[in-house]
Amino acid sequence: MDLGLLYSAGKDSSLAALLLDSFYDVTLVTATFGITDDWTHAERAAESTGFPFEHLELDQPVAEEAVDRLVEDGFPRNAIQRVHLHALEELAEDEFSAIADGTRRDDRVPSVSRAQAQSLEDRHGVDYVAPLSGFGRSAVDRLVEAHLDVESGPSESISRADYEAELRTLLVEREGRDAVAEVFPDHEQTYVTGFR
Amino acid sequence: MDLGLLYSAGKDSSLAALLLDSFYDVTLVTATFGITDDWTHAERAAESTGFPFEHLELDQPVAEEAVDRLVEDGFPRNAIQRVHLHALEELAEDEFSAIADGTRRDDRVPSVSRAQAQSLEDRHGVDYVAPLSGFGRSAVDRLVEAHLDVESGPSESISRADYEAELRTLLVEREGRDAVAEVFPDHEQTYVTGFR
Numbered sequence: 001m002d003l004g005l006l007y008s009a010g011k012d013s014s015l016a017a018l019l020l021d022s023f024y025d026v027t028l029v030t031a032t033f034g035i036t037d038d039w040t041h042a043e044r045a046a047e048s049t050g051f052p053f054e055h056l057e058l059d060q061p062v063a064e065e066a067v068d069r070l071v072e073d074g075f076p077r078n079a080i081q082r083v084h085l086h087a088l089e090e091l092a093e094d095e096f097s098a099i100a101d102g103t104r105r106d107d108r109v110p111s112v113s114r115a116q117a118q119s120l121e122d123r124h125g126v127d128y129v130a131p132l133s134g135f136g137r138s139a140v141d142r143l144v145e146a147h148l149d150v151e152s153g154p155s156e157s158i159s160r161a162d163y164e165a166e167l168r169t170l171l172v173e174r175e176g177r178d179a180v181a182e183v184f185p186d187h188e189q190t191y192v193t194g195f196r
Numbered sequence: 197m198d199l200g201l202l203y204s205a206g207k208d209s210s211l212a213a214l215l216l217d218s219f220y221d222v223t224l225v226t227a228t229f230g231i232t233d234d235w236t237h238a239e240r241a242a243e244s245t246g247f248p249f250e251h252l253e254l255d256q257p258v259a260e261e262a263v264d265r266l267v268e269d270g271f272p273r274n275a276i277q278r279v280h281l282h283a284l285e286e287l288a289e290d291e292f293s294a295i296a297d298g299t300r301r302d303d304r305v306p307s308v309s310r311a312q313a314q315s316l317e318d319r320h321g322v323d324y325v326a327p328l329s330g331f332g333r334s335a336v337d338r339l340v341e342a343h344l345d346v347e348s349g350p351s352e353s354i355s356r357a358d359y360e361a362e363l364r365t366l367l368v369e370r371e372g373r374d375a376v377a378e379v380f381p382d383h384e385q386t387y388v389t390g391f392r
Contacts, residue, residue, distance in 0.1 A: 001338065019327075022218060023339055098335065105310055105329075114301055121332060130330030131215075133301075136313060139294065139323035142197065143219055 003129075004029045004054070004096035006087055008162040009045035011144045012102035012132060014192040017051055018147055019131040024098060031056040031087040033063040035166040041191075048194055056094070062086045066163075067170045070183050076164065077109045083163040084110035092124035104132045104140055149194040199325075200225045200250070200292035202283055204358040205241035207340045208298035208328060210388040213247055214343055215327040220294060227252040227283040229259040231362040237387075245391055252290070258282045262359075263366045266379050272360065273305045279359040280306030288320035300328045300336055345390040 003024035007013045013028075020026050028051045030042040039055055046053035066079040073079070084101070091099045099120075103110055112120075112130060120128050132140060144150060168180050199216060203209045203224035216222050224247045226238040235251055242249035262275040269275070280297070287295045295316075299306055308316075313324050328336060340346060364376050 001342075019215070019219070023215070023343075103330075105313065117301065117332060121334065127332065127335035127338065129332075129335050131327070133330035134299075134326030134328065136317060136323065136325075138317065139325050142323065146197075147219075 001025065001097050002027065002095075003098040003100055004091050004094055005099070006031060006084075006091060006101040007042060007046065007053075008102075009042040009192055010102070010162065011148055011150055011192055012104055012140065014045075014049070014102075014148055014195070015140065015143055016100060016102040016131050017049065018195065020100060020129070021051075024100075027052045027054055027096070029054045029056050029091060029094075031058050031090065032163075033058050033060055033166050033170075035063065036169050038165050045192060054094075056087070056090055058083070058087060058090055063166065063170055066167055067174060070167060070171055071175060071179065074183060076167070076183055079167060080163060081109050081111070083167070085112070085116065087163070088112070088120060088128070089124075092120055092126050092128070096126065098127040098129060100129045100131060102132055103130050104137070105135055106137050147196050148192050149196060151191045151193055197221065197293050198223065198291075199294040199296055200287050200290055201295070202227060202280075202287060202297040203238060203242065203249075204298075205238040205387055206298070206358065207344055207346055207388055208300055208336065210241075210245070210298075210344055210391070211336065211339055212296060212298040212327050213245065214391065216296060216325070217247075220296075222296075223248045223250055223292070225250045225252050225287060225290075227254050227286065227359075229254050229256055229359075229362050229366075231259065232365050234361050241388060244389070250290075252283070252286055254279070254283060254286055259362065259366055262363055263370060266363060266367055267371060267375065270379060272363070272379055275363060276359060277305050277307070279363070281308070281312065283359070284308070284316060284324070285320075288316055288322050288324070292322060294323040294325060296325045296327060298328055299326050300333070301331055302333045343392050344388050345392060347387045347389055 001024050004027050007028035007030050028046045030039045032039045043053050066083050069079040117128050171179050197220050199220035200223050203226050224242045226235045228235045239249050262279050265275040316324050
């Protein structure tokens, strides 16, 4: 069965791909607003994994609304959540029989509730699966350690392709560099450089 | 990494074993109160899968309390939930580095909340994983269809080993057959006869 997995080249979505690999024909799908070309990093990472890759374009107005929300809230949670659900909706419109993401049990955001999952499935006639949602942080860390080659560092220095990077770029354009530091306190990001 | 999976020979715990197989050294663990010998069905089913098998004895007073609860409530949900959490506690006391069960996204019971999962992990120093908790009913059904050979029928006629069967037996002993029909309305159970 063909499955499209939202893929950022980060460790969670990469591990999700490995977990699904024995059961589905997995395509890695990087969804972006076309604000930056960062998705090409994900394409290169995907090539090294051997999984097929697709680039999915999201709706620009959703990015603008998300940045409005970032500015209003002063923290990224609601904006990222909004964009993630939009990406799943767009992916569900695609030709896949099943769709997936790399959300973990301990993720506060993005998170997809049982009701949201069911609604997505019913409206689009697809299965939505979140293979890491039954795994906590320490289980994920151990599996990543065993199965992936990972680089990590501050968010800005790591080449990956997720909504956060594009929202940061848009926020800098609209509000300047200081706004980014306020909304996104420094934290480590990871970028997967290979499967073991 | 060695992992003990709560196993009933039903389709959910069997599918969970397949999902975990590439990442852990899985042992199938059937937990019972020693009320019936139904766990030997699970042992035979486990033999056909090639996974190692263990039988875990639970505390008899927990079964008695669960039956009190069945009689008081008139429905099985709280009793089954109580017994499932007890089984996970006992499994976590075992020598495994990680423990797991076959709970699905759409299960009302048993269900293990994020907080219960974290508490189990912190107190026992194990990882708890629920590999099916990100899969809905239709995704599970499709995977079962593709990967397992399954028999199904009314609960009473199917040889499997779960808490429900033992609680039924105990309830018949204490309250008679009519009580069982009241508390457990007829429903289909499944028994896995092989992996494809």
